[in-house]
Amino acid sequence: MSLPRTPLRHRTVLAAGLAVLALSLAACGPRSATPTASATAGPGSTTAPTATTTPAPASTPGSTGPDGVPPVIRADSCRLRVDAMTPAERAGQLVMVGHQVGEDPAATAALVKRQDLGSVILMGTSKAGVTSVRQMTDAIRAGAGRDGLVVAVDQEGGQVRRLSGTGFTAMPSAADQGKLSTTRLADDARTWGKELHRAGIDVDLAPVADVVPADRVAVNEPIARYGRGFGSDPAAVSGSVRAFVSGLRSGGTGTAVKHFPGLGQVVGNTDFATGVTDDRTVRHDPLLAPFGAAIGAGTDMVMISSARYTRIDAQQPALWSPVVIGQMLRGDLGWHGVVVSDDLGVAAQVQSVAPGERAVRFVRAGGDIAITVDPTLADDMVTGLADTAAHDPAFDRQVRDSALRVLEMKAGRGLAGCSAG
Template identity: 30%
Template sequence: MSRINTVARSTIRMAVPTALWVSGALALCAALAIRTPYLFSIRCWALAVVLCAGALGVALASCWLRKSRRPLGWLLLALCAAGPVVALAMEGRFLLQKQRVLANREAMARDIGRHLMIGYGTLADVEPLAANGLIGGIFVTRSNIAARSAEGLRTDIARLQTLRREAGLPPLAIAADQEGGIVSRLSPPLTALPPIGTLADQPADQRRAAALTYGAIHGEELAALGVTVNFAPVVDLRTNNPTHSLDFGSQIARRAISDNPATVTEVALAYGEALRQAGVTPTLKHFPGLGGVVEDTHIIGATLHTPTDALERRDWRPFREILARLDAWLMVGHATLAAVDPLAPASLSRRVVGGLLRADWGYQGIIVTDDMTMGAVFNGGLCRGAVAALNAGVDILLVSYDWEQMFPALDCLIDAGRDGRLDSVALAQSRHRLDAIRLSAMRAAPP
């Protein structure tokens, strides 16, 4: 029995420091990520867990250090304390950036803020940003309408537009992501439609009419809420590429209309026309085409290796043909277009946005990025990415999933504006494009 007790005590003596090393390392990793999109959904309690785990770890490590007096004990104690210290530092830095943004009344803050379209948690979160001109638009999604009626969301949107009007500011752009199928962020209460790709199977003589009806349902329901922009249709081509094991978000094969460029163009054009008829602006996405990549840009970087001549013949035909015939926005995704700029995601590339789209294609409409909190961009630095996107010729930066990232993003952009790191020519051209659509919105807004 004595020997058993001795073995048990020895095992415990070994297990406790091992557990402390592991838990301390995990707490430190969580602390470093506390203000990243990866912990957004659990951020409300992750900080408390890190602080409690750190306090417990410090207490246990102190006891173990007193008993063992091993040299590594001090290192273990420091590791256990590092998690809470780093977490508080990260949180403190964020709160400082948030306070600087909310208190900023400079003209530059408004001038740069108009390029941001953000998601939000509650109406109270976004009211001061809207009233003070620190954003140009909002993105409404499932969390804004969950367990609520359509009337509740409509009232919120109307409230924000009233704040803008009272402040002498142009109306906010109100965007949604209502594609149909698996991406129907506002259904319910809005009508849940099957994937738009099902229309490709319709007889050729019925396809356009079916797409017009489909688009009319989306357009009328979105317009009734006060939504002015829909991030649809998807015009990426469906391919037979194998699905990446980490593709949890893109799933383009389930969202694409067809693998035939002509069919995609026909359906997407009719759908976009119906949205326009209802007063909602369509958005073609995701240039340069996610059908040709297997990685999920929500998580990691992705590269499109297809040569540009092949892309012009197939993947880009729907983009070019529809943009030539329809007043639509263009969403640029975060895949790297290797043939044009192998060093940067398309959304941040001056060669892609300013060169290919603006100069070569002659597209002078609104370009919006995919969500800037997606891993393909965020992992390279949100600040660097935001500056690069505006300098490339992008008009609107979407910050939707982890919407609180708008505070460090805007804080950084204001600093970049002061330091001369923002391209004044690109900003002036973008200002002209944004002024044009907002003047149109003000004319259409109710008195």
């Protein structure tokens, strides 16, 4: 999601007449009691960092290793769990649905249970404090099955801050965070990570790694206008991104860096405008460096922008582009972990495509988790993914690979009832 609407980024649809609220963009197994290590991107210069915390793609049943010997797979392996799932269960793991803070969490828990959804994103704002938020996330998590649930939130700081109140300390905007030393920022982020962990949040859809060049600050709507970026120097932004990711993870909360390959050079906001286009960014752009910094620091997910990048792929917006996801992110940057979309629910940029097809195009391009902040679209997305997989063997393999990445990410955070590897 790109920017705040209430004043934040994601948006949510409230009911059948449905008013779009929030801002733009651009998760039941046991929770670990001890902290372990919310929307994205990576360096596009000459070096491509290697992700060290993410699994390789799934192998098909009966496959062998390079030496011709079948791989040894543990009985509790996430790989076996994915193979045992129904097509609908696999599809459910690939959809993140919005829950509006203040609404009945039991309704969201029921939706999670009915569709075997893999993740939830909190929308709106709460000033009720850590204890109240924990009660809400526990209630939502009650709907999750053996495959666990990721609960995510946009908690960037400043205007894009969903949660506050007793137990949550002050969290300045990224623009102000970028003025801190990296040591101080990492220390502060560790505190924020502990607070979110206590509130039942698994992944923060943050930090924003988008670099807004000095000559775009005055016109950039999604990032600069709201102080959501760390600055205009890619090296300095990389340091802040690395500090935020490592700090938050040391506090027990995962991260989803966003919005690859960057919203720093656009003018419009994809939440409210159609045809948002970047005609500057190139495939190996130096401004992509902060995304690589996040990968090197161990981010859990990378979020993809819904803008169109004409000098990279003029045919498709980034979240439907195999060039952006497959060749750049997974190829150039070596990212083999979870790729999450910007909002595919109410964002203006995607409204010309049917909801189910939005999710299918995202996974086909190499993505894993499709976000819809409008919970009424979850059924369409799950059905679209499952039905397409049933009739397209190549797409079915992609769904299986994506479901494996999602489950192994959860297992690494103590959320899934299976083991990675």
